[in-house]
Amino acid sequence: MEIILETLEDTENFGKALAKTLLIQQEKGKLVNTIYLFGEMGVGKTTLTRSFVGSLPNAENAEIASPSFTLCHEYPTKPEVYHADLYRLSNECELPEELQNLGKKIVLLIEWPERLSLEVRVKNRLDICLKLLNDKNVKKSSLENMDNLDNLCEKKRQVTVFAHGDIASEFETELQKHLQNCFLLK
Numbered sequence: 001m002e003i004i005l006e007t008l009e010d011t012e013n014f015g016k017a018l019a020k021t022l023l024i025q026q027e028k029g030k031l032v033n034t035i036y037l038f039g040e041m042g043v044g045k046t047t048l049t050r051s052f053v054g055s056l057p058n059a060e061n062a063e064i065a066s067p068s069f070t071l072c073h074e075y076p077t078k079p080e081v082y083h084a085d086l087y088r089l090s091n092e093c094e095l096p097e098e099l100q101n102l103g104k105k106i107v108l109l110i111e112w113p114e115r116l117s118l119e120v121r122v123k124n125r126l127d128i129c130l131k132l133l134n135d136k137n138v139k140k141s142s143l144e145n146m147d148n149l150d151n152l153c154e155k156k157r158q159v160t161v162f163a164h165g166d167i168a169s170e171f172e173t174e175l176q177k178h179l180q181n182c183f184l185l186k
Contacts, residue, residue, distance in 0.1 A: 001176055004133070005157040011044045014159060014179070015051025021175040022107065023056070025167070026079060032171045033104060034122040036113035039130035041087075044157055045111045048130070052109070053081050071096060081107045086115040095120050124165030126172065131158045 005011050018035075025031060037045045053059055056077035072084040084099055095116060102108055113121070133156040163172040 001161045001172060003159045003161070003179060005044075005159055008044075008047065011047050011157065012051040015048045016055045017175060017178045018048075018052045019055035021171060021178055022052075022079075024174055025171050030167045030170055031079065031104065031107070032124075032126050032168050033102075033107055034125040035107065035109045036121075036125055036127045037109065037111045037130070038114060038127065040132070043130040043132055045130060048128070049083055049109060049111075053077060053083065056081065072099060079105055079107050081109060084108065084110045086110060086112040089115045091115055122164075124167050126168045127162040127164065129160040129162070131160075132156070133158055 003014065005014060022032065037048065039045050053075050056075075056079070058077045059075070071086075071088070072082055075081040075083065082099060082102060084096070089096075089112075091114075099108060110116075113127075161172055161175065163169040
């Protein structure tokens with residue numbers, strides 16, 4: 001499934017739709033425990049996470065920020081969310097020990113999952129890939145984009161969702177229903 005996010009508000013609304021879908025699936029006993037967020041620096045992964053986590057029950061007790069320097073944040077939402085950022089880890093790494101075996105009632109959301117070795121990637125998961133759409137005013141390099149963040153916030157993004165496994169496939173189908181009237185789906 002592909003979605004075009006025209007504005008920062010669209011990115012936030014997409015995060016809210018993810019949370020709503022997660023809660024519906026959880027009620028059915030089909031919780032997607034792992035969500036991988038792919039995308040360059042400044043593309044909106046943390047904005048998406050902030051909206052997703054902020055839309056879950058008990059989010060008022062969660063201070064949602066990028067875990068770039070701490071590796072992982074734990075949010076006391078329902079369901080509980082662990083938000084990891086693997087950017088500082090080397091390629092082909094293992095999942096940090098504190099994030100292994102979290103249990104079936106916890107959601108693990110990982111930024112920069114491409115750092116994980118293929119052997120440790122979870123088989124039943126949702127992959128969300130964010131990409132800035134071509135714009136002559138947006139520089140190509142991630143590091144150059146850091147100097148251009150204000151401009152990046154207003155750029156269109158393409159979001160591609162890939163489901164891996166039965167539970168994730170059901171999640172994607174339910175998510176598509178919520179997004180049908182909000183975004184241009186491909």
